[in-house]
Amino acid sequence: MSVTTDQDRYRLLGDLMIDSRLDADAVRRPLAPVPAYLMPAPDQGPIVELPAPAAPRATLDDVLPGRVAVRDYAPGPITAAEVSAILAAAETMDAQSWPGERAGGVGLEFFCAAWRVTGVDTGLYRYLPGRDALRRVASLPTGPAAAELVIQTEFADAAALLVVTGNLAASLDRHGSHGHRLLLSRAGAAGHAAWLAALRLRLAGTVFAGLLPHVLRERAGADGYHRAPLLAFAVAHPAAEPAA
Numbered sequence: 001m002s003v004t005t006d007q008d009r010y011r012l013l014g015d016l017m018i019d020s021r022l023d024a025d026a027v028r029r030p031l032a033p034v035p036a037y038l039m040p041a042p043d044q045g046p047i048v049e050l051p052a053p054a055a056p057r058a059t060l061d062d063v064l065p066g067r068v069a070v071r072d073y074a075p076g077p078i079t080a081a082e083v084s085a086i087l088a089a090a091e092t093m094d095a096q097s098w099p100g101e102r103a104g105g106v107g108l109e110f111f112c113a114a115w116r117v118t119g120v121d122t123g124l125y126r127y128l129p130g131r132d133a134l135r136r137v138a139s140l141p142t143g144p145a146a147a148e149l150v151i152q153t154e155f156a157d158a159a160a161l162l163v164v165t166g167n168l169a170a171s172l173d174r175h176g177s178h179g180h181r182l183l184l185s186r187a188g189a190a191g192h193a194a195w196l197a198a199l200r201l202r203l204a205g206t207v208f209a210g211l212l213p214h215v216l217r218e219r220a221g222a223d224g225y226h227r228a229p230l231l232a233f234a235v236a237h238p239a240a241e242p243a244a
């Protein structure tokens with residue numbers, strides 16, 4: 001089947017939802033809103049307003065052929081407007097693709113580990129999509145100590161990480177075991193939307209899954225169940241090409 005239009009994409013995503021009926025639990029009961037006791041713990045912390053998302057600097061057609069996973073980063077910062085665009089792309093992808101899941105109470109959350117973001121102090125933040133803002137949830141080590149956050153130390157040299165978490169407890173409650181697959185699909189779609197938005201800003205990076213669970217548990221209340229880390233995206237300006 002060729003996928004050429006948004007409608008094709010939404011039909012494919014809809015088919016993923018239909019697959020959930022293969023799950024025995026889901027067949028036996030109608031989809032129900034997630035009960036309150038399965039929600040992740042609320043967080044607290046100062047709010048940092050984000051600027052409007054930076055406008056793309058290139059078309060998707062321009063950047064897609066050169067899309068490649070980049071793990072070597074320039075030491076300079078990226079801007080808060082660029083972070084705003086990357087987070088908004090992830091959020092929009094999930095909001096448009098899985099509105100029923102979100103209405104039922106199974107949300108994705110987007111955390112931003114900001115090391116070098118102009119206008120944003122180094123720290124770990126949760127994106128507040130409704131208001132284009134970040135809520136600071138924890139401090140972050142810097143310099144060589146930052147490497148203790150990730151399995152591959154090169155990702156600690158990124159300007160920022162987007163970390164996608166999901167409510168596994170809620171998704172399992174709603175769909176049975178298919179809930180885990182569905183969350184991973186959603187995180188993949190959001191993470192790649194973030195990646196493509198970054199490419200269109202002439203930034204570079206890669207999605208990756210090598211997060212250290214204890215770090216997010218301690219700093220973001222990610223217990224792996226009500227708030228389960230799913231995927232991350234490292235972003236920065238690419239390191240300068242070596243001279244030929």
Ligand SMILES: Cc1cc2nc3c(=O)[nH]c(=O)nc-3n(C[C@H](O)[C@H](O)[C@H](O)COP(=O)(O)O)c2cc1C
Nearest residue numbers: 067068069070071152188206207208209210211231
């Ligand atoms: C679910 C998922 C998890 C990944 N985890 C990692 C990872 O932990 N470390 C890493 O270096 N790359 C990770 N990657 C990125 C892939 O390695 C990357 O897509 C691959 O290197 C292909 O590179 P290319 O995009 O340049 O073809 C992951 C990709 C996916 C889809």
